[in-house]
Amino acid sequence: MHDHRRLGRELDLFDTDPLMGAGLPYWLPDGAVVRHTLEEYVREAERAAGYRHVYSPVLGKRELYEISGHWDHYCDDMFPPMELGSEQVVMRPSLCPHHALIYRSRSHSYRELPLRLAELGGMYRSELSGVLGGLTRVRAIQLNDAHIFCTLDQAVGEARAALELIGRAHADLGIRAARYRLSLPGEGGKYVADPELWRRATALLRQVLAEAGVDHEEAEGEAAFYGPKIDVQIADPAGRESTLSTVQIDFHQPERFDLHYIGADGARHRPVMVHRSIIGSVERAVAHLIEEHGGAFPAWLAPVQLVVLPVADAQFADAEALCREAVARGLRAEVAGPERGSLGARIRAARLVPYQAVIGGREAESGEAAVRLRDGRRPGSLPVGDLLDRVAAGVAARGTVLWD
Known part of the structure; x- marks a missing residue:
């Protein structure tokens, strides 16, 4: 059983410090590589799906959240307002x-x-210290978020496309959904009091799930305060569930912010707002990936994709040349030379690296390298150029297959 908190520290991916505070982890170089690669993957997937990216401030006036409804329905999870002159x-x-x-x-x-607007942006939630843990529950969150402003007739198709985008990303990342949940409101003042809003949004999401052919369960008391949502649930090795990806249909905020568009009839109409997140928070996504793969990330996501192992000092120059060529091709590569121990020890130390290239005297003389894969396979010796072609193709495929 893999615990991302232990493994993340052992692999030098992230850590914490009391002076930074609970729920505020920092990313070490290898963890920063994973995070950056994941973020770039999401941005590219969104761009290809017709999203346009924006940046917005991490602060807002209290009045903004009073209009959105967060102040009335969510203020217990928000940090206290800060006085800034006459404003909060x-x-x-x-x-x-x-x-x-x-x-x-x-x-x-x-x-x-x-109109599809996307952002990888920071947000902050005042989580109690008792529920904080590793990367799964934090106070500073980097969220993969997007909002689609569309007509009522477009809402189901956009929500279904978002669900399909989530499925493709999960396949590339090796993520297995535990279940799909339609999250509905419960009793109490947590939720916006507008029965018609809830009825319309819920009916549309049920249509999305039906058209997508997705088996799901319904759960009361799990909705956002402004509307129902489809939650893609994941489970950790102990079977504890959490929400990773979401799709929501929102009639509330377009009304609160008086959003509109000009229709074909020349009149003003209210858009529907579809919220969706492919991987949820980057922190929770990386935590799950650490546990799902035991640190053996898919090759395209691995901090180091290729390690070059010269058998002896005499092959060190050849190993460095191979490494330089790999880096020039956009691969993350490094040399693990004899100064790090015996060849066997270095191979074991690099057990999570997807590709290993061993260069001995015979390989150096022939311009080849002996290939070892993380899963134990040994495809044999290949010319350096052919080896890099295969590794680059495996990484570019952005899947979970190392070698086919």
């Missing part, structure tokens, strides 16, 4: 109010819709 500013608990303002800042025609 708040560290944002979510990105959706900012994206609503970005949409509102320009006029829109029905011809522009759907």
Whole structure:
């Protein structure tokens, strides 16, 4: 059983310090590589799916969250406001109010819709110290978030496309969903009091799930305060569930922010706001990937993708040359020379690296390298150029297959 808190520290991916505070981990160089690669993957997947990226501030005036409804329904999970002259500013608990303002800042025609805005942005939640742990529950969150502003007729198709995008990303990352959940409101004042809003949004999400052919369960008391959502649940090695990816249909915030577009009839119409997150928070996604793969990340995500192992000092120059060529091709590679111990010890130390290239006297003379894979296979010796072609192709495929 893999615990990301222990393994993440053993692999020098992340750590914490009391002076930074609980729930505020920092990323070490190898962990930063994983995070950056994951973020770039998400941005590229979103770009290819028609999203446009924005940046928005991590602070907002208290009035912003009063309009969005966060202040009435979510303030217990927000950090206290800070006095700034005659105003109060708040560290944002979510990105959706900012994206609503970005949409509102320009006029829109029905011809522009759907408008898909995405951001990998920071948000902050005042989690109690007793529930904090590793990367799964933190106070500073980097969220993969997006909001689609569309017509009512487009809402189901956009939500279904978001669900399909989530499925493709999970396949590339080697993530297995524990189950799909339709999260509905419960009793009490936590939720917006608008039965018609809930009925309409829930009916649309049920249609999305039906058209996608996704088996799911329904759970009361798990909705966002402003609307129902589809939650993609994951489970840790102990069987504890958490939510990773989400799709939501929201009628509440377009109303609160008075969002509109000009229809074909020349009149003003209210857009629907579809919220979606492919991988949820980067922190929780990396925590799950550490546990799912035991630190043996898919090759495209691994901190080091290729390690070059000269058998003796005489092959060190050849190993360095191979490493330089690999880096020039965009691979993350390093040399593990004899100064790090015996060849067997170095191979064991690099057990989580997807590809190992061993260069002995015979390989150096022939311009080849003996290939070893993380899964124990040994494809044999290959010319250096052919080896790098195969490794680069495996990484570029962005899947979980090392060698086919």
